[in-house]
Amino acid sequence: DIQMTQSPSSVSASVGDRVTITCRASQGISSWLAWYQQKPGKAPKLLIYAASSLQSGVPSRFSGSGSGTDFTLTISSLQPEDLATYYCQQASSFPLTFGGGTKVEIK
Amino acid sequence: EVQLVESGGGLVQPGGSLRLSCAASGFTFSSYWMSWVRQAPGKGLEWVANIKQDGSEIYYVGSVKGRFTISRDNAKNSLFLQMNSLRAEDTAVYYCARDKQDSSWVDYWGQGTLVTVSS
Numbered sequence: 001d002i003q004m005t006q007s008p009s010s011v012s013a014s015v016g017d018r019v020t021i022t023c024r025a026s027q028g029i030s031s032w033l034a035w036y037q038q039k040p041g042k043a044p045k046l047l048i049y050a051a052s053s054l055q056s057g058v059p060s061r062f063s064g065s066g067s068g069t070d071f072t073l074t075i076s077s078l079q080p081e082d083l084a085t086y087y088c089q090q091a092s093s094f095p096l097t098f099g100g101g102t103k104v105e106i107k
Numbered sequence: 108e109v110q111l112v113e114s115g116g117g118l119v120q121p122g123g124s125l126r127l128s129c130a131a132s133g134f135t136f137s138s139y140w141m142s143w144v145r146q147a148p149g150k151g152l153e154w155v156a157n158i159k160q161d162g163s164e165i166y167y168v169g170s171v172k173g174r175f176t177i178s179r180d181n182a183k184n185s186l187f188l189q190m191n192s193l194r195a196e197d198t199a200v201y202y203c204a205r206d207k208q209d210s211s212w213v214d215y216w217g218q219g220t221l222v223t224v225s226s
Contacts, residue, residue, distance in 0.1 A: 001169070034212040036152075043202055043216035044144075044152065055214065087152055091211035094166040096142075096154040 006099035019075040023088035032092035109133040111203045116220030129186040129203030137181040140206035145199035193224045
């Protein structure tokens with residue numbers, strides 16, 4: 001199985017800050033990576049797919065990059081509504097696997 | 108509007124069985140892969156299984172193979188998860204999910220149904 005490792009596990013930042021979350025795959029997955037946002041008590045929401053494609057309706061302050069084993073989710077200007085846990089997911093091979101999550105808090 | 112509504116969760120004893128259902132609407136159900144994803148209380152997401160449009164391809168995470176069965180009824184726009192030999196570690200919110208066209212990304216999620224395995 002492909003292991004997905006996210007860092008950091010939590011981050012606290014101020015409104016307007018740039019926030020970067022990293023996801024590393026245990027083996028190469030090309031661009032078969034997605035990012036999800038899960039707000040407290042809610043179902044997850046797809047933000048980014050194919051490593052860098054923005055899902056329809058998602059604000060442009062969210063962006064993704066990377067390929068192979070190393071990937072990044074960037075929030076260019078953190079907003080209060082971005083309080084959430086963020087997960088990466090590989091879709092290169094079954095079983096599909098998620099990273100452990102990164103909790104984003106607002107200072 | 109895409110809607111996925113799960114039902115069938117509840118409290119079950121270890122070793123017991125439960126069948127989850129998901130009613131889909133707002134899209135052509137038979138045109139999409141569908142998945143189940145679970146989340147243990149306070150923990151991260153875990154993909155459980157998915158099924159191709161016509162049911163001809165099915166995949167499971169190793170921890171549920173031989174115990175869980177995913178199925179679908181395209182005539183009734185419904186997805187199912189039959190869960191047998193349940194264990195305490197299967198306790199989680201189970202989400203019904205639609206896979207984005209021709210991919211294994213989830214673009215729509217249900218609200219989830221809680222399964223608790225406890226004596």
